[in-house]
Amino acid sequence: MSVFIRDAVRTPRGKARSDGGLAALQPHELVTGLVDGLEARGADPRGVDQFTLGAVGQIGAQGGHPAMVAKMYAGLGDGCVVHSLNNFCASGLSAIGLAANAIAAGQAREALAGGVEMMSRVPFMADRADYYTAADLPPLRRYIPVGLAADLLAEDEGVxxxxxxxxxxxxxxxxxxxxxxxxxxASRIALNGLDRDEAVRPTTIEKLGALPPAFGEWGRDYADALQRTAVHSHTVAHAPPMVDGAALALLSSDPRNARARIVGFAEAGGDPRASLTAGFTAMEKALERAGLALSDMDRIEFMEAFAVTIAKFLRDYPVDPERVNVSGGHLAKGHPMGATGAILTSTLLDVLDAARGRYGLVVSTGAQGVGAAMVVERLA
Known part of the structure; x- marks a missing residue:
């Protein structure tokens, strides 16, 4: 795939509450701040042919075709084609992959892609989709909130x-x-006076061990879908905090001034009941398409969807933990759903640069069997 990442930037992650560091802003203001940031770093993001933006909660502040709204506020050209994308928590990385595919197919010369999620304005499940409570599907196909899915996975996998x-x-x-x-x-762009990921809260094993499981009561509401009594093991510390955030990648067919080359991308579907496993499948596909192995990866950004996913990855795959999530992950920094994959892409480029590594891998996984992964090669 001859597609290059000219640059990738991200906002800090602000707590998803009224006094959070980004809560006073609108989603399009986060995107505009990143477009300005890319321009300040020497790129021309307003001249792209295509703009693809992931957002899970496409309602209220994130409704009305959020990519189109951001396009107008950010001053992208009228001829720029826009797509708003919801692929749950893989949205931001799916957006980058779809934009890369468009460039590879000759449909665009340069593209902007990423994601935004302001959970202070659009909380989790705020769209109130009928699917969340639908009883006309077979029980094993019904919606299971991702916290319960994490508990099921931990039980099934013996984590x-x-x-x-x-x-x-x-x-x-x-x-x-x-x-x-x-x-x-290096690629985190301060906004609204916030220049750090404000959900980080250092702790100890002793404090973590004293926390009770968090999702037991929720389990009763979804008993028919669960079809059993799950062993509830995840605590609030095992779940990523809800935060606001955004990230964008500028992709090009031109290798000049690029930070990295995309050498493999894959998406995967999976069993909706084992909903946090599709990212593993996407990872294996992306590595195969790149003709590389985990041992070739100098840095890995593996989405800490819940603690079970990263624990399973480190336990079951031949990977050096010192190369994984070296600057912390979602359990500490938070999970702005539609932005996550793009945030991890930007983070990956930073930690690859810091290590002067060659290959990097980003993996995102989400509810109901969605996953995406991408392998990049750093260009010195």
């Missing part, structure tokens, strides 16, 4: 509570340490 506590502590410790390394956040 111990101790492994999840360890994953949460490591994420928090790494995220806090990353603030002392400017190179890890």
């Amino acid at each position: 111990a509570r101790e492994a999840m506590d360890s994953a949460a502590e490591r994420s928090q410790r790494s995220a806090a340490s990353a603030e002392a390394h400017p190179s890890f956040n």
Whole structure:
């Protein structure tokens, strides 16, 4: 795939509450700030042919075709083709992959892609979709909130509570340490006076071990879909905080001044009941398409959808933990759903640059069996 990432930037992640660092802004203002940031770094994001924006909660502040709204506020050209995308928590990475495919197919010369999610304005499940409570599907096809899906996966895979506590502590410790390394956040664009990921909360194994499971009561509401009594193991510390955030990647067919080359991209569907496993499938496909192995990856950004996913990855795959989520992950920094994959892409380029590595991998996974992954090659 001869598609290049000219640059990739992200906002800090602000707490999704009224006094959060980004809550006073609108989603299109986050996107505009990033477009301005790309321009300040020497790119021409307003001259792109195509703009694809992921957003999960496409209602209220994020309704009305959010990519079109952001296009107008950010001053992209009238001829720029826009797409708003909802692929749940893989949306931001799916947007980048679809834009890359358009360039590879000759449909665009340059494209802007990424995601935005302001959970302070559009909370989780705010669209109140009929599907969330639909009873006309077979029980094993019904919607299961992702926290319950994480509990089911931990039970089915035998992922111990101790492994999840360890994953949460490591994420928090790494995220806090990353603030002392400017190179890890070289592509993070301060907005509204916020210049850090404000949900980070360092903790200890002892404190984590004392927390109770978080999703037991929710399980009763979805008993028919669960078809069994799940062993509830995830605590609030094993779930990524709800935050506001956005990220954009500028893609081009021209390798000049590019930071990286996309060498493999894949999406995957999966069993909606084992809903956090499709990212693993997408990862394996992306590596196969790139003709590379996990051992070739100098840095990996693996989405910490819940603690079970990162614990399973580190346990079941031949990977060096010191190359994974080196600046912390979602358990510490938070999960702005539609923006997540794009945020991880920007983070990956930063940590690859810091390590002067060659190959990097980003993996995102989401509810009901969605996943996406991408392999990039850093260009010195």
